Amino acid sequence: MECWNLKSFESLLSSAPEVVMRNVKLPTPHSNEDNSLVQEIISLIMKQQSEEPFYVVDLYVVVNLMHKWKRNLPLVQPFYAVKCNPNRAFLTALAALGFNFDCASRSEIESVLALGVLLRIGSSMPTPANPVAVGFQFGALPEEVSSLLQAAQTARLKVVGVSFHVGSESHNSQAYKSAITDAKSVFEEAARLGMPPMNVLNIGGGFTADTANFEQATEAVKATVENSFFG
Numbered sequence: 001m002e003c004w005n006l007k008s009f010e011s012l013l014s015s016a017p018e019v020v021m022r023n024v025k026l027p028t029p030h031s032n033e034d035n036s037l038v039q040e041i042i043s044l045i046m047k048q049q050s051e052e053p054f055y056v057v058d059l060y061v062v063v064n065l066m067h068k069w070k071r072n073l074p075l076v077q078p079f080y081a082v083k084c085n086p087n088r089a090f091l092t093a094l095a096a097l098g099f100n101f102d103c104a105s106r107s108e109i110e111s112v113l114a115l116g117v118l119l120r121i122g123s124s125m126p127t128p129a130n131p132v133a134v135g136f137q138f139g140a141l142p143e144e145v146s147s148l149l150q151a152a153q154t155a156r157l158k159v160v161g162v163s164f165h166v167g168s169e170s171h172n173s174q175a176y177k178s179a180i181t182d183a184k185s186v187f188e189e190a191a192r193l194g195m196p197p198m199n200v201l202n203i204g205g206g207f208t209a210d211t212a213n214f215e216q217a218t219e220a221v222k223a224t225v226e227n228s229f230f231g
Contacts, residue, residue: 055085059093065209066097072218075225076203082108091115139164145186149193161200162186170206171213173220179203180221184228201225 041056048054069078079102080094086108091101095115103109140148152159162183166175180203187198203221208214 055087057087057090059090062090062093063097066099068211068214069218072215073222076221081205082111086111088114142182142185146189146193149186149190149195153193153195159190159195159198161198161202163200163202163204165204166206168206169208170217171208173216175206176203176217176220177224180224180228187229201229 045054045056066078069076077100079100080091081102081104082091083104085091088111091111092115094101095112095117101108101112101117103112149159164179164183166172166179170176180201183201190198207217
């Protein structure tokens with residue numbers, strides 16, 4: 001996915017189709033059909049007559065990434081953060097692929113509901129009227145976990161799981177191992193306190209599209225989840 005404006009794109013129009021595709025990070029055409037697709041993309045963009053930035057998106061890349069996710073992390077259901085790209089066509093494609101969505105505002109919720117996707121709301125700020133807490137936005141230190149769980153128990157709040165985030169585009173697979181191991185200890189502490197079994201482990205984001213890094217991270221996640229929760 002690459003951002004351009006009309007003037008910057010016009011400079012490419014005299015180039016061969018394969019040059020255009022290379023510059024906008026799309027596959028090099030290998031047939032007349034591919035060349036026609038390039039020309040169609042150019043034509044559609046030129047009709048806009050706008051100086052606003054725009055994106056050229058190859059949805060086949062998204063489909064392939066979803067297949068890669070299901071192959072590497074069959075036990076993990078992805079939730080796409082709508083704020084990253086709220087384009088309706090893009091969200092529609094994700095919904096068709098079976099994605100769930102992470103919404104951070106009313107407009108994002110409305111965008112997802114317009115797709116016909118069922119809405120499930122979880123809150124990180126538990127109240128007696130909304131007794132479901134997946135985690136706390138700013139996290140908790142290991143030594144704080146027991147007292148927080150006891151406080152939730154006293155307030156008769158239902159704690160359903162643990163959430164963590166290792167950081168965006170993380171290249172450290174060990175971070176996932178450590179976080180999942182720590183999360184398991186929270187599950188165990190809740191069980192020790194006699195709380196209802198928790199059933200949600202939110203592993204956050206941080207994954208990259210780079211194949212080597214992605215596979216390292218997913219192997220770490222899969223192995224640690226299986227050993228910690230199913231071993």
